[in-house]
Amino acid sequence: MSEHPGRMTLLLYVEGAASIDRAPIAAHVLACRACREAMEELQQVLRLVQQADVRGYVDAPDDDRALLRAALLQEVDAAVGDRTAAEGVLDALREQPLALWDWFLEEHPDHRTLGLALRVLREAETELDRRPERALELTEIAERIAGQLSDVECRSTLGDAWKHRSNALRHLGRYDDALDAAHLAEAFYRSLQSGDFDAAQAQYTRAVTLFKMTRYAEAMEELHVAIANLKPFGDTVPLAKAIMLEAAIRIEEGDVRGAQALWRAVFPLLQRFNEVVEQARVLANLTECSLRLGDYDAALYDAQRAVHRYRVLGMEVEAIRSEWTIAIIHLARGDADLGVRELTAVAAAFTARGMALDAAFVKLDLCEELLRREEWEAAEEAARELTVLFSAARVTVARTHAADFLRRAVENRRATAEMVQYVRAYVLADDPAQPFSPPIASA
Amino acid sequence: MLPRDRVAAAYDAHYDVLRFIAAQRFRVPPADVRPLIHDVFVAFIRHSAAIDDERSWLVAAVSNACRNYWRDLKPTEELPDLTDTARVGEDVSARVDVVRLLRSIPERCRTVLWLRYIDGLSPEEIAARCAASTSGGYGRQLIHRCLQTVREALAGGVRRGSP
Numbered sequence: 001m002s003e004h005p006g007r008m009t010l011l012l013y014v015e016g017a018a019s020i021d022r023a024p025i026a027a028h029v030l031a032c033r034a035c036r037e038a039m040e041e042l043q044q045v046l047r048l049v050q051q052a053d054v055r056g057y058v059d060a061p062d063d064d065r066a067l068l069r070a071a072l073l074q075e076v077d078a079a080v081g082d083r084t085a086a087e088g089v090l091d092a093l094r095e096q097p098l099a100l101w102d103w104f105l106e107e108h109p110d111h112r113t114l115g116l117a118l119r120v121l122r123e124a125e126t127e128l129d130r131r132p133e134r135a136l137e138l139t140e141i142a143e144r145i146a147g148q149l150s151d152v153e154c155r156s157t158l159g160d161a162w163k164h165r166s167n168a169l170r171h172l173g174r175y176d177d178a179l180d181a182a183h184l185a186e187a188f189y190r191s192l193q194s195g196d197f198d199a200a201q202a203q204y205t206r207a208v209t210l211f212k213m214t215r216y217a218e219a220m221e222e223l224h225v226a227i228a229n230l231k232p233f234g235d236t237v238p239l240a241k242a243i244m245l246e247a248a249i250r251i252e253e254g255d256v257r258g259a260q261a262l263w264r265a266v267f268p269l270l271q272r273f274n275e276v277v278e279q280a281r282v283l284a285n286l287t288e289c290s291l292r293l294g295d296y297d298a299a300l301y302d303a304q305r306a307v308h309r310y311r312v313l314g315m316e317v318e319a320i321r322s323e324w325t326i327a328i329i330h331l332a333r334g335d336a337d338l339g340v341r342e343l344t345a346v347a348a349a350f351t352a353r354g355m356a357l358d359a360a361f362v363k364l365d366l367c368e369e370l371l372r373r374e375e376w377e378a379a380e381e382a383a384r385e386l387t388v389l390f391s392a393a394r395v396t397v398a399r400t401h402a403a404d405f406l407r408r409a410v411e412n413r414r415a416t417a418e419m420v421q422y423v424r425a426y427v428l429a430d431d432p433a434q435p436f437s438p439p440i441a442s443a
Numbered sequence: 444m445l446p447r448d449r450v451a452a453a454y455d456a457h458y459d460v461l462r463f464i465a466a467q468r469f470r471v472p473p474a475d476v477r478p479l480i481h482d483v484f485v486a487f488i489r490h491s492a493a494i495d496d497e498r499s500w501l502v503a504a505v506s507n508a509c510r511n512y513w514r515d516l517k518p519t520e521e522l523p524d525l526t527d528t529a530r531v532g533e534d535v536s537a538r539v540d541v542v543r544l545l546r547s548i549p550e551r552c553r554t555v556l557w558l559r560y561i562d563g564l565s566p567e568e569i570a571a572r573c574a575a576s577t578s579g580g581y582g583r584q585l586i587h588r589c590l591q592t593v594r595e596a597l598a599g600g601v602r603r604g605s606p
Contacts, residue, residue: 007591042590064462068480073447193511194504194511197486197503232499236490236495272495
């Protein structure tokens with residue numbers, strides 16, 4: 001066939017019509033690029049119109065779109081109003097003891113809204129570290145408010161309340177209760193048609209508790225279930241947190257490289273969510289990984305970034321801790337003079353903030369390095385200071401005794417860097433059942 | 444962006460995809476699609492600050508909600524496995540694009556194409572149904588012209604979408 005076939009002929013060919021002579025068309029299309037492209041385009045259009053489920057969708061009437069849009073935006077507006085009102089109610093509640101909150105809400109039943117329940121739970125979250133008992137009480141108040149809400153709101157809020165309760169119980173060291181509470185939270189979320197994202201977070205909460213209980217294998221198993229359920233939702237803050245927990249478990253299990261890879265992977269995610277505090281923490285963790293792997297340049301780079309972020313956030317103590325790590329990195333890579341100067345500065349910074357125990361541990365590092373360099377007088381001063389700091393920190397008598405043993409050993413020129421390590425390990429373990437006994441070689 | 448604006452933008456961008464998944468993929472009855480999508484968006488509003496990729500989140504949420512819908516009604520029935528939400532999202536988005544394209548062509552053309560390529564009618568039958576004619580040639584002309592219309596709409600869409 002020398003002439004180009006018309007589009008109608010091509011259509012019949014594509015449709016597989018028996019009424020046309022197919023062989024010459026096939027030969028022509030094979031040789032002619034323009035006709036081949038025309039045929040491919042025709043096939044593409046046919047594929048589009050042949051989708052049966054597309055047809056069903058095109059033909060189905062859709063009166064819901066505008067209605068649903070208006071209803072949702074109305075809910076958003078109502079939620080904004082509810083949130084603002086809840087702030088006012090919470091201000092009024094804060095003026096009275098927690099024990100009277102229920103009474104106040106009974107007197108004002110119209111205040112028992114979803115907005116207030118969620119606001120009380122946010123309050124519980126902020127109290128977790130400082131006053132976990134109060135956080136626990138707040139979750140109970142939120143639970144009682146939830147009882148007044150509509151079915152779906154009630155179940156969703158109860159899920160939130162039990163998840164927060166699980167966190168509070170964990171902070172209080174009541175791990176078994178925390179696990180039970182997370183189970184209950186998951187059950188409430190699972191009773192909702194759209195609760196799977198929350199249910200995965202309840203699984204994550206359980207994994208955190210198992211991690212705190214040092215049941216690492218179970219924590220990892222639970223966490224993997226949570227991650228598998230979170231992943232379909234794309235990149236989210238809960239997924240980032242779950243990845244960070246996996247990295248923390250790996251570190252505890254000695255898989256430094258695995259943890260490092262996960263922390264590196266999660267960092268851009270935290271940047272996207274502008275989670276600056278978590279970014280700084282991840283950088284501090286990456287520093288530890290690189291330090292343990294002997295990659296001092298990477299460790300130094302990440303530590304400096306962590307210090308910068310902590311300072312921007314006004315988290316000065318965390319910044320000083322990262323500077324402490326920088327000093328250790330300098331010592332590890334042979335910049336001993338710089339490392340010693342930095343350790344001295346870090347100890348002074350902790351002391352200035354009344355953080356005697358932290359300052360004492362820095363002095364231990366300093367003492368170890370000075371002994372290594374056989375700078376006896378400076379080591380003696382460091383050992384003396386750390387004894388004073390341990391006393392100021394009101395540590396146990398046994399720990400003070402260990403510090404005093406070290407001071408005397410330095411004064412008598414019998415101390416070694418290994419002896420400092422021995423004392424440090426004892427003080428860190430802080431086991432009240434274990435009295436201090438000097439290392440065998442020096443006994 | 445204010446939450447209201449974000450919700451409105453997310454709704455306008457993804458409503459069709461969510462409705463398609465619920466109605467076509469999971470065969471949720473039309474009367475139940477609206478409350479289901481509503482619940483998904485309410486959950487989205489609650490979590491919006493923690494979400495980076497709206498489409499992935501909404502597709503996953505609506506797929507799970509549909510699964511839960513059927514789980515509650517028919518616990519023993521096997522449901523479609525749509526766990527790879529990234530692929531589902533892309534596939535359904537492409538189909539929704541086709542829907543929009545097909546809605547943009549005249550209804551008569553759409554009918555001709557459905558009759559030919561989904562219902563499997565011959566050109567003669569199409570000519571009889573659409574033009575009171577028995578001529579197969581006329582039927583083929585009709586089909587050809589409608590395909591041409593789709594092709595032009597497709598090219599127009601591509602042009603509009605290009606930078």
